[in-house]
Amino acid sequence: MTDFINLVNNALAEKNKTTADLFNDSIVFKDTFYKYRHRYPSVCTLLKISNYLKVTPDYLLELSDENAFKKEYEFNSEKFYLNLTKILKSKNMSGRNFCKALNFSRDNILRWKKGTVPSVSSLIQISTFFEVSIGDLLL
Numbered sequence: 601m602t603d604f605i606n607l608v609n610n611a612l613a614e615k616n617k618t619t620a621d622l623f624n625d626s627i628v629f630k631d632t633f634y635k636y637r638h639r640y641p642s643v644c645t646l647l648k649i650s651n652y653l654k655v656t657p658d659y660l661l662e663l664s665d666e667n668a669f670k671k672e673y674e675f676n677s678e679k680f681y682l683n684l685t686k687i688l689k690s691k692n693m694s695g696r697n698f699c700k701a702l703n704f705s706r707d708n709i710l711r712w713k714k715g716t717v718p719s720v721s722s723l724i725q726i727s728t729f730f731e732v733s734i735g736d737l738l739l
Contacts, residue, residue: 605633607662608636608649610662611653619633622649627652628641628648640720640721641720643717644717646720651673654667655669656668656673656734657723658734661720661734663728664733668733673735673738673739674738677717678715679739680718680737680738681709681712681713683736683738683739684712684726702729
């Protein structure tokens with residue numbers, strides 16, 4: 601797993617900001633931030649940091665070299681589920697086959713439909729598998 605703190609520090613440096621700015625502007629608490637050395641934050645925290653730095657989640661996570669930030673991101677479970685089902689339909693793939701291919705529980709799609717927020721790791725897996733951006737899944 602990539603060190604999320606290092607990724608954020610790289611993006612902060614590009615914007616001439618520091619972690620102190622992140623903490624002082626109440627984007628994330630210092631104690632919470634340092635827990636992300638070995639794990640990803642929640643999707644909401646990822647988006648909060650992305651919005652603060654005006655970078656796409658893909659750019660922040662170094663999944664893309666281009667920062668195509670156009671508008672602020674927010675997580676909307678209905679929109680995520682709708683976008684995922686559109687992608688599945690366009691790829692002519694069933695939810696069952698999708699879950700099997702990514703080694704997800706078959707219940708994940710139902711949970712997401714009911715509003716459960718996927719993990720950042722799941723978003724990365726889905727976007728990589730379908731060759732779409734995390735933004736494509738969220739916007």
